Amino acid sequence: MDxxxxxxxxxxxxxxPVFDPLAFRDLLGAALDAGDVAALQIRLKDAxxxxxxxxxxALLPVAQARNVAVLLNDNAALAVATGxxxxxxxxxxxxxxxxxxxxxxxxxxxxxxxxxRDLAMKxxxxxxxxxxxxxxxxxxxxxxxxxxxxxxLEWWSEIFEVPCVAIGGITAENCPxxxxxxxxxxxxxxxxxxxxxxxxxxxxxxxxxxxxAEEG
Numbered sequence: 001m002d003x004x005x006x007x008x009x010x011x012x013x014x015x016x017p018v019f020d021p022l023a024f025r026d027l028l029g030a031a032l033d034a035g036d037v038a039a040l041q042i043r044l045k046d047a048x049x050x051x052x053x054x055x056x057x058a059l060l061p062v063a064q065a066r067n068v069a070v071l072l073n074d075n076a077a078l079a080v081a082t083g084x085x086x087x088x089x090x091x092x093x094x095x096x097x098x099x100x101x102x103x104x105x106x107x108x109x110x111x112x113x114x115x116x117r118d119l120a121m122k123x124x125x126x127x128x129x130x131x132x133x134x135x136x137x138x139x140x141x142x143x144x145x146x147x148x149x150x151x152x153l154e155w156w157s158e159i160f161e162v163p164c165v166a167i168g169g170i171t172a173e174n175c176p177x178x179x180x181x182x183x184x185x186x187x188x189x190x191x192x193x194x195x196x197x198x199x200x201x202x203x204x205x206x207x208x209x210x211x212x213a214e215e216g
Contacts, residue, residue: 135168157182
């Protein structure tokens, strides 16, 4: 077990399921300017490659200008071709080891591990830069097939150095236990994009809740 102090938990933004890239660009800029965001995942499930490319072209400069890493969902080859900083793969998204080789040493690989210790250890063995656990809470973004708990975060963060991302229905109100359990990043969609005062307020609220949990 590493006795070094842990870095503070940071925010990992995921795009809404559907958006117009040019209109969304300004919303994204306002959100990223509102507080600390570590990464943006461009997630357009089942969209054609041309649509994904247009989204990346619109959003990548906005995020990278603010030192926010951009990861593409599902497609390692397209992530490399479009200049993204990495890719996030689910368990059914192709050959993870092959993706690691394709990405090379300078791009990130994140892997969904649901609530499985075994999947997370396998991801670490092939060189994943982070593992994602969830869902921790009910979510409207996707059908919840796996439910994770804080014990999983505690176990992972105590034993392994590979960072972990918590995902699934996370809000400013329910996130403190995840931060205290050892999550390195909190992945959110609705908590930011559906915030009643707008995405910038959503980022501020998440940042405040995470900082409060670190201090608590």
